[in-house]
Amino acid sequence: MSKNGFSRPKGMGESKSSPNLYVANCGPAVGLTHDAIKSAFQSFGEVIGVHSADESGVRVIVCFAEITAAQAAFQALNEKPCPNLAGRVLHIRYSVSRPQKVKSNDSIVVSQSAKELAIPGIYMVHEFISLEEEKELLKAVDERPWKSLSKRRVQHYGYEFLYETRNVDSKQFLGELPSFVSHILHNIQSFPGLNDISSKLMDQLTVNEYPCGVGLSPHIDTHSAFDDLIFSLSLAGPCIMEFRKYNEGNWNPPSSTVIDGEELTKCAEPSNVTRKAVFLPPRSMLLMSGEGRYAWHHYIPHHKVDMVGDHAVRRDSRRVSFTFRKVRIGPCQCIYQQFCDSQLGSENDAMRMSADTR
Numbered sequence: 399m400s401k402n403g404f405s406r407p408k409g410m411g412e413s414k415s416s417p418n419l420y421v422a423n424c425g426p427a428v429g430l431t432h433d434a435i436k437s438a439f440q441s442f443g444e445v446i447g448v449h450s451a452d453e454s455g456v457r458v459i460v461c462f463a464e465i466t467a468a469q470a471a472f473q474a475l476n477e478k479p480c481p482n483l484a485g486r487v488l489h490i491r492y493s494v495s496r497p498q499k500v501k502s503n504d505s506i507v508v509s510q511s512a513k514e515l516a517i518p519g520i521y522m523v524h525e526f527i528s529l530e531e532e533k534e535l536l537k538a539v540d541e542r543p544w545k546s547l548s549k550r551r552v553q554h555y556g557y558e559f560l561y562e563t564r565n566v567d568s569k570q571f572l573g574e575l576p577s578f579v580s581h582i583l584h585n586i587q588s589f590p591g592l593n594d595i596s597s598k599l600m601d602q603l604t605v606n607e608y609p610c611g612v613g614l615s616p617h618i619d620t621h622s623a624f625d626d627l628i629f630s631l632s633l634a635g636p637c638i639m640e641f642r643k644y645n646e647g648n649w650n651p652p653s654s655t656v657i658d659g660e661e662l663t664k665c666a667e668p669s670n671v672t673r674k675a676v677f678l679p680p681r682s683m684l685l686m687s688g689e690g691r692y693a694w695h696h697y698i699p700h701h702k703v704d705m706v707g708d709h710a711v712r713r714d715s716r717r718v719s720f721t722f723r724k725v726r727i728g729p730c731q732c733i734y735q736q737f738c739d740s741q742l743g744s745e746n747d748a749m750r751m752s753a754d755t756r
């Protein structure tokens with residue numbers, strides 16, 4: 399096992415039932431960027447990510463969404479010059495024996511798609527925007543003022559998000575969402591999992607900039623603050639997002655255990671919690687709705703390295719997320735009363751305050 403968690407496939411008889419390919423004679427050290435490699439392999443099916451296999455710069459792991467796509471790429475490119483990659487002869491092997499899922503450091507399976515994650519109401523689209531659009535969005539926010547929180551920076555559009563109350567001041571309208579997100583607002587209308595979004599146009603945007611390895615404490619976005627649909631677009635760097643469902647009663651994490659997304663004390667977790675995680679690569683769009691939005695806490699662990707599949711993904715750049723929400727008018731009437739501040743009133747304030755995500 400190399401330092402970053404990749405292992406060279408052993409023997410020639412390895413399984414062909416993997417969506418991940420180990421590709422040698424290919425990488426930044428021979429002038430092939432991960433984006434160029436991705437484009438070349440993309441013609442065989444959706445590529446979820448390209449990662450360094452080790453520190454040589456000439457070996458990469460190409461992760462496909464589907465095994466059949468990996469097989470097609472293997473057939474077409476193994477031991478042959480690849481015209482789209484400067485004519486290099488690629489040496490390809492199947493990378494993993496266990497497809498797509500593996501236990502991470504703290505024993506959570508990290509899924510690579512919403513289908514695998516299987517939480518009702520959670521949807522994800524990879525490559526929701528292009529590399530060019532990603533650059534434009536980052537440029538646009540970097541030209542605007544950031545507000546510094548203790549571990550990350552934020553920008554708010556439409557309505558200011560107030561971390562003290564985890565709510566918005568709905569009387570203070572800051573203006574329409576900026577024109578640099580117009581195409582995104584348009585494209586989310588045809589997002590999978592949505593029936594009728596026309597009456598639910600987003601009017602609040604929070605941009606979060608997380609330095610390498612910084613996360614976000616577990617929380618449910620306040621029901622009374624925002625409507626059902628919450629979209630989160632990931633840019634620049636990857637992370638994993640963990641989801642936690644507390645099956646009995648509402649979970650009230652002790653405030654001393656979670657500050658600024660960091661779990662300071664590992665308290666004994668109730669046995670009735672279900673934990674799941676999903677990998678969020680740059681340019682992917684996540685939709686939280688229904689049960690996944692109302693009844694599951696979401697959480698970005700503080701990790702410098704995330705275990706995804708059988709390999710380690712370093713968070714070696716900042717991550718910027720664009721979270722689009724619709725400010726709620728009137729109380730929430732969801733069916734998840736035990737998590738709903740509108741329906742529990744002040745009883746639930748403690749829960750919201752203790753999961754402060756400042």
Ligand SMILES: O=C(O)CCC(=O)C(=O)O
Nearest residue numbers: 604606619630696719721
């Ligand atoms: O960074 C993200 O993707 C999620 C942000 C989030 O959960 C929030 O702002 O409430």
Ligand SMILES: [Fe+2]
Nearest residue numbers: 617618619696
């Ligand atoms: Fe959130």
